[in-house]
Amino acid sequence: MPFDIRQLRYAIAAADHGSFYRASRVLDVEQSTLSRAILKLERVIGGRIFNRSQGGVSMTLAGAQFIRAARSMVANADKMVATMRAAGQGRAGGLMIGHNSAISAGHLRATILGWRAANPDVEIDGVEADRGALLAGLDTGEIDIAVLVGEAGHAGFRREGLWNERVMAALPADHALAASEAVHWTDLRRERFLLPAADPGPEIRDLLLGRLMMAGEPPDIRMHQASREAILSVLGGGLGVSIVCEGATGARYPDVIYRPVQGEQGPAFINYSGYWRKDNANPALRRFLAFVRDRYALSFDIP
Numbered sequence: 001m002p003f004d005i006r007q008l009r010y011a012i013a014a015a016d017h018g019s020f021y022r023a024s025r026v027l028d029v030e031q032s033t034l035s036r037a038i039l040k041l042e043r044v045i046g047g048r049i050f051n052r053s054q055g056g057v058s059m060t061l062a063g064a065q066f067i068r069a070a071r072s073m074v075a076n077a078d079k080m081v082a083t084m085r086a087a088g089q090g091r092a093g094g095l096m097i098g099h100n101s102a103i104s105a106g107h108l109r110a111t112i113l114g115w116r117a118a119n120p121d122v123e124i125d126g127v128e129a130d131r132g133a134l135l136a137g138l139d140t141g142e143i144d145i146a147v148l149v150g151e152a153g154h155a156g157f158r159r160e161g162l163w164n165e166r167v168m169a170a171l172p173a174d175h176a177l178a179a180s181e182a183v184h185w186t187d188l189r190r191e192r193f194l195l196p197a198a199d200p201g202p203e204i205r206d207l208l209l210g211r212l213m214m215a216g217e218p219p220d221i222r223m224h225q226a227s228r229e230a231i232l233s234v235l236g237g238g239l240g241v242s243i244v245c246e247g248a249t250g251a252r253y254p255d256v257i258y259r260p261v262q263g264e265q266g267p268a269f270i271n272y273s274g275y276w277r278k279d280n281a282n283p284a285l286r287r288f289l290a291f292v293r294d295r296y297a298l299s300f301d302i303p
Helices: 005-017 020-027 031-045 061-088 106-118 131-140 201-212 228-237 283-295
Strands: 050-053 056-059 093-099 122-128 145-149 157-172 192-196 220-224 242-245 256-263 269-277
Touching: 005 020, 005 031, 005 050, 005 056, 005 061, 020 031, 020 056, 056 061, 093 131, 093 283, 106 122, 106 157, 106 283, 131 145, 131 269, 145 283, 157 228, 192 201, 192 228, 192 242, 201 220, 201 242, 201 269, 228 242, 228 256, 269 283
Parallel strands: 093 122, 093 145, 192 220
Antiparallel strands: 050 056, 145 269, 157 242, 157 256, 157 269
16 A cells, blocks of 8 residues: 555544644644655645645545545554454454353353353354363364363363352152252162263263262163253153253253252262363463453462
């Protein structure tokens, strides 16, 4: 381009203030500098933008058209610079979050909604999959951070504990335990549990085995290829009960209710952790991690 944005800014200021002197004062430059820049601009474009007089300057007919176009050019340039700066600071761009549990309620849902409200210019997307697929997505860079129930192999990835959520029993509405405000592990020893084979079903199965094993007799756990949603949809028919994380309780199913599970020391909880690549340079990820750290009063460092 034969002229630069600075020259356009000088010309726009002169047009707005009707004087090279007043424009130079507003822009904090020497009047001679501004005047020479505008004169050079006029020579480059091959016509006068301003008529000069002792009382100031006024735009020529062609100059008025030029200034109108110049305003759009400067505004677009400012927008491009602002966008680049915002992306560099993590306030724009994109963020992909992977998870292996439901987000109809609970901390992850609240975190995503809170982050979106605080960073409206960041395109945020999410994917629910088994932990193996999510870790593979981290490895290829398709996913910025994976929020997983429980532990996962994380060689080469950064891992930090994020929060805990209550363990919930999903019961048929006419179940004997439905009248209770909470159920204890001991109340569930004779139940048939229906769990999805997909995440976080195996994590919950291991939890049940650890809590309900009695004298070598394991609990009755049926792992199904059906989705979590499909299993919860049929519980109302009296086929059994299920165990879910609190994040799944925002979705309602016919004749199914949720009750928190109590252990010997109080409510039963399940842990969530975040995993991300140590070399992920996405500024939006760093900003998201800082948001999570501050929201949940955590103390991990963010390079």
